[in-house]
Amino acid sequence: MPELRWYREQSSLTDDFLLGGRPMSEFIPSFNHREIEPKWQKRWYDSQLFSGEDFGHKPKYYTLVEYPYPSGSGMHVGHFRAYMSLEVISRKRRMEGYNVLFPIGFDAFGLPTENYAIKNKIHPREITDKNIAEFMKELKAAGFSFDFSRIVDTTDPEYYKFTQWIFLKLYEHGLVYKSKTYVNFCPDCNVVLSNEESQGGVCDRCGSSVVQKEKDVWFLKITAYAEKLLEGLNDLESSQRIRVEQENWIGKSEGAYIFFPLKDTKDKIKVYTTRPDTIYGATFMVLAPEHELIKKHIKEIKNVQEIKNYQIEAKHKSEFERIQLQKDKTGVRVEGLQAINPLTGKTIPIFIADYVMITYGTGAIMAVPGHDDRDYEFAKKYGLDIVEVIAGGDLSEGAYTNTESGILVNSGIINGLDVARAKAKITNYLEENDLGEKAVQFKMKDWAFNRQRYWGEPIPLVYCRDCGIVPVPYEDLPVKLPMVKEFMPTETGESPLANIPEFVNCTCPKCNKPAKRETDTMPQWAGSSWYFLRYLDPHNPSAIAAKDKMEYWGKVDWYNGGMEHVTRHLIYSRFWNQFLYDIGEVLHREPYSKRTAQGLILGADGEKMSKSRGNVIDPMEIIESDGADTLRTYILFIGDYEMPTPWNENGVRGCRRFLDKIWRMFPKVSAITTISSKLESLVNKTIKGVGDDYENLKFNTAIAKMMTLANEFSQLDTISKQDYEILLKLLSPVASHLTEELWHMLGNESFLVEEKWPSYDPEKLMEDTIEIVININGKVRDKLVVPVDLPDSELLSRAKAQEKIKEWIGDKPIKKTIVVKNKLVNIVI
């Protein structure tokens, strides 16, 4: 083989330099990942290198990534991207002397497993175990530095025992209640569907039309925590978009309740508004079709049949239709009932319309057509009065909704004020005269917490004919899922568990008489709402985690995951943690210190990866063909970590080339450890740049900087061992196997994660000389190399002395000169 000969001839090393390795004559120009990677994985995992040490004396650092759902299709490149950021940070932190906890587990309850089980007549337990085993294999083949001794599996009774325990605590504290609501139901499949499964009003499975069906639903009163969840965001370091999405989800608004007397009755219509300042412009009122006052005053209503028809119509409109028909507002005037505007004293008509939601505010509004788009549209359609109360718009064109500028008019006591002042004054007035009060509303709704599914945590409640709803005693947990063969969906839309008598029938914990279990299970969000706590003490049989371990590990220092989980999962888990804090079960109100989110990896066609598009990349194929390190490097080099980026096969090859280049320069490493002065500044800059970039999720530029350094190295005849080792350390969090191999080939015996992270000398970041740009009128005309920190005056005179610059200036007078130290000279003529 000619390559071997070439390497032997080129190498400045003798065979005995390779201390622990093989003789130079066996060196090949491309590393063998199939040999190297499993070798180091085995040595790392066998020596428990990545285990977080409870009560360790080093400072702790807790890195958390969103644990996967172990699907049958194995790992996705998206998983790799999601984990690689904190993989790099975790390895770096270990080198910086931290006791790192970087755990992983499985969010294994869920519909795909259940559906697969039904279709193939295999128990979900069996499927889940198989999938978890496959995921474990793949995670290890990728060389992730997870602490595999702390695996949690949400479907393990020893885990969901505590999921049920937390549910009972919520129940005990009045945060669980039952209510009726409408759910998406597929009449063909006889199954209740989530919003995700019924998008566009069509069943995800069979394509038939989804109908709304009334159901009993268990709710968790997350709205009781709305304010705290909003406030808690101040203690969560995150990007703007992550914060704003949560704020919008919670949806706090401030305004007032106002009472409008119902004419000729003792009743009042309570409305919520964010614009009490526009009350003088309220020319009619709108109630949600379901509003209770309609029922109460049905006798006075003259057009009862019309009203009832509209109510029925509204009820049968699906979510989908309501959105589709959004533009076309409908409603019915309630004949026989009228309201009085408490400020103008005028009598105004009342309507019911489905653009007012019974679930938000008070289910009734004062309509101000002059200054609300929806009210404007409605008023136009039904020919209602439009009164201008804020000057600045053109009411023949549309509602004027600007609150920044505009002065109150036609508004009695608040005339002449701006919106902000008018709001304050009118709210005061309303309160003083018992006409209304300050109020806050949230868009967030209570969390519907039950599913009609088999493969989920049973809800630990019992129905007793005598005692009513009785919680299962804590000591009887877990309520285990029965290991039965058949768990087909029922025809009635009830949970499959309802068909299993040995599960349903039980005795009442209070009176010991025969009773029946709740047959619904919890949603998939349940298990993931507290898993970060279980990692701290994953095998504790008697508590979520021991207090002293919670105290030692504290909050999650850095949590990375998908943008799609920023609203629901993040808010749900923060809710549970805050609740557990309030009842003294955890030590921090907020569970996470910092949250980041990776961007999506798209297919090579720029579209979202999906089986139907056929653009899915199997990470395991790349690990096989080019190695885990190549995949790890490319996943980070692919683009801005926080942005969506398309996959590119050639990019993978480029990363492999980069790693091979580092491998191939090994024979040029000189045993002499003197620092190469020529590269001193570049090496220092690279240490600083790579470290900073890792911390800021700029992995693409970090790798670019290491490529630049490697390119410089490859120009040299010999590379100082010290310089080369610095590069290996910087690269080790990314290409962990290759760098480990080379590190040992240099004769080192430690693992790289046990080594110290390189430090740089701030004095040596600057070169001795620097290239200055000379501008004429702001355009680059010449360049000049000068010593660093040359005084401005000297710089200017040297610039003017340049031949080209003299030509450009000619005999024109110089109007102005600008000198920026170590950067440029600009001469204005």
Add this chain to the structure above:
RNA sequence: GCCCGAGUGGCGGAAUAGGUAGACGCGUUGGACUUAAAAUCCAAUGUCAGCAAUGACGUGCCGGUUCAAUUCCGGCCUCGGGUACCA
């Protein structure tokens, strides 16, 4: 509709306390090595004009501030994400 984010070469993307636009990688072209190919190495590569030195233009569009704008300001357009008749 509203709220975020983003628009830069053939492609992924660099560079914003305003100061050399296009780092790094991919691709392409030419060359070296080879019987040949792969691999590797060297060189070129924003567009236009020119043999060249060089010049003009160029960061979604229009305008502004400045000696100097991808970066700041005003007004748009397009794409991606979130949310949705939330009063």
